[in-house]
Amino acid sequence: MELTPNTLAQMLESRECFDRNVANLVQEADPSFAVLLVGLDRFKGLNETLGTAIGDQLLNTASKRLLSALREKDRVLRMPRDEFAILLHPVRSANVSDIVAERFVDLLNRPFLVQGQVINLTASIGIALAPQSGIDGDTLLRRAGIALQCAKSIGAGKIRLFEPAMEDRLIARRTLISDLRKALLLRQLEVFYQPQVDLASEALIGFEALLRWHHPERGWVSPAEFIPLAEENGLIETIGDWVLRTACQEAAKLPQHIVMAVNVSPLQFRTGSFLRSIEDALTIAGLPANRLEIEITEGVLLKNGQDVVTMLNDLRAMGVRLAMDDFGTGYSSLGQLSKLPFNTIKIDRSLIAGGPKERHIVRAIAMLGTALGMTTLAEGIETEEQLINTRSEGCNSAQGYLFGKAVPASQLAAVLTRFSRKRSSKPEILEFAS
Amino acid sequence: MKTETYQILYCSRNRLQGKPAEIAAQVNKILQSARRNNSEAGVTGALLFNTILFAQVLEGPVDRVEQIFESIQCDPRHADVTVLRSGPVETRFFAEWSMALASTPSEQSIPLMTATLHAGLADPSQAGEEVLSLLRNLVLQEENWALHHRRSSSIITP
Numbered sequence: 329m330e331l332t333p334n335t336l337a338q339m340l341e342s343r344e345c346f347d348r349n350v351a352n353l354v355q356e357a358d359p360s361f362a363v364l365l366v367g368l369d370r371f372k373g374l375n376e377t378l379g380t381a382i383g384d385q386l387l388n389t390a391s392k393r394l395l396s397a398l399r400e401k402d403r404v405l406r407m408p409r410d411e412f413a414i415l416l417h418p419v420r421s422a423n424v425s426d427i428v429a430e431r432f433v434d435l436l437n438r439p440f441l442v443q444g445q446v447i448n449l450t451a452s453i454g455i456a457l458a459p460q461s462g463i464d465g466d467t468l469l470r471r472a473g474i475a476l477q478c479a480k481s482i483g484a485g486k487i488r489l490f491e492p493a494m495e496d497r498l499i500a501r502r503t504l505i506s507d508l509r510k511a512l513l514l515r516q517l518e519v520f521y522q523p524q525v526d527l528a529s530e531a532l533i534g535f536e537a538l539l540r541w542h543h544p545e546r547g548w549v550s551p552a553e554f555i556p557l558a559e560e561n562g563l564i565e566t567i568g569d570w571v572l573r574t575a576c577q578e579a580a581k582l583p584q585h586i587v588m589a590v591n592v593s594p595l596q597f598r599t600g601s602f603l604r605s606i607e608d609a610l611t612i613a614g615l616p617a618n619r620l621e622i623e624i625t626e627g628v629l630l631k632n633g634q635d636v637v638t639m640l641n642d643l644r645a646m647g648v649r650l651a652m653d654d655f656g657t658g659y660s661s662l663g664q665l666s667k668l669p670f671n672t673i674k675i676d677r678s679l680i681a682g683g684p685k686e687r688h689i690v691r692a693i694a695m696l697g698t699a700l701g702m703t704t705l706a707e708g709i710e711t712e713e714q715l716i717n718t719r720s721e722g723c724n725s726a727q728g729y730l731f732g733k734a735v736p737a738s739q740l741a742a743v744l745t746r747f748s749r750k751r752s753s754k755p756e757i758l759e760f761a762s
Numbered sequence: 763m764k765t766e767t768y769q770i771l772y773c774s775r776n777r778l779q780g781k782p783a784e785i786a787a788q789v790n791k792i793l794q795s796a797r798r799n800n801s802e803a804g805v806t807g808a809l810l811f812n813t814i815l816f817a818q819v820l821e822g823p824v825d826r827v828e829q830i831f832e833s834i835q836c837d838p839r840h841a842d843v844t845v846l847r848s849g850p851v852e853t854r855f856f857a858e859w860s861m862a863l864a865s866t867p868s869e870q871s872i873p874l875m876t877a878t879l880h881a882g883l884a885d886p887s888q889a890g891e892e893v894l895s896l897l898r899n900l901v902l903q904e905e906n907w908a909l910h911h912r913r914s915s916s917i918i919t920p
Contacts, residue, residue, distance in 0.1 A: 389832060392832075393835065393836055434841060439835070439845045441828045444824045444828075444850075446770070446845045
């Protein structure tokens, strides 16, 4: 596309130039304008595979496409790497900037032809409106950047308008990450253990190790909140290894028939040193491999395919037990399950707490488990009724509040005593089953 | 040395608004400017359209094809552009046309064309050849029809 001198003038030369433009707009009678930060998704990867020459030409063409859609007073600035900042003026409502942003996304989503190569891109956009979200270049660009991050986090080719809540969340996350680093150092993380029982005899057969974080100000922080943060910030390996070692050491002190189940994050699987970590944990604790059960979710299998299957087989060859966690919530591929070396299928609590339909599913999973030679464990048993149901549906084992909450290591002995007493008092069990 | 001929075939969704006759008029405009630009650039090709879809072939020197393709990309009158085929070719498929219009001469071919183009959008890797030969056949049919029409009308008019 040939650019006219007028269009070229809409291309700003520098960041200073951009800031000056913003300062001028603020002085105008109608100071309503918007800063859009346009980011090309996955550009880094493209640059690496196609070379920087093609990458640069691609960025040039992309900026021309953006220029072609600008209105008279709009301006565009090439930012470092793969981003463009766009100054839209006037913008009387968020609607205007949305429409323009959609046009940009549409334009950049169209194929590029560079040096005979067809390249497909997507772009995401963050928008900050002035004056409400800032009146200087720095603040507006930063907030458009926050909105862009939000857009990218929900998928490619998305548009997000900056809201103060986004910044609050970001600050809260940053604080939580630094707190988590501190917690690791100060040993504020703790492993709790939830009993697992055999449904036929109600004997204690194992524990699931569960990570707990007691934050000095916030109290208990849910793993659902901090595990993803740990994964994003490279802390999961350290945390995972620590949990594994702690749980193995605790298990070694328990009677020999008790199995310790430990959850593993998909990212731990990818590290390449995962098998070594397991071996080390077992050796240090002096725990036989068959007393450790590794729990993974289906997500691990979906993302990593064959590598994970190899790893699972290696773990089985070591003697470590394997459990499929949260079965029934994701894709729950039955075909896949039959090909994998799992010892235990853990049926998700949502199915256990469900109605008659879910009970059919539980029954089917229990039958499947029996057919495949796998144990089925019902998660989240909270009531007598659920206990009776899961037993009649054919599940082998269970865990849940009815049998006991997760407890710190210091209370493990008490749990063992409680279960041995329960077993010897037959009438109680009869009453249970009736 | 003869420069290599580069060819690209793409499909896109028609965003033109209006009655069929109005759309046809707008396409005609697009065609006129395409023919002007293409013959200057030494680019040939064919354009196929109906109310839902466009399919276009561009062929010529790679830099010129790139330029023209890029200006087409900035056009808001279509969307969802999908490249079905691209790369060097031995000979031009549409050497004689700066931009041939493959309209749909018979009612029967409309469903066929729509089906082929839809398949093209759903599975670009498979459909390139099919769309290309569809385009070529339609262009040739059009030519035959025009020739025939001219001949028969010349018989009638003295």
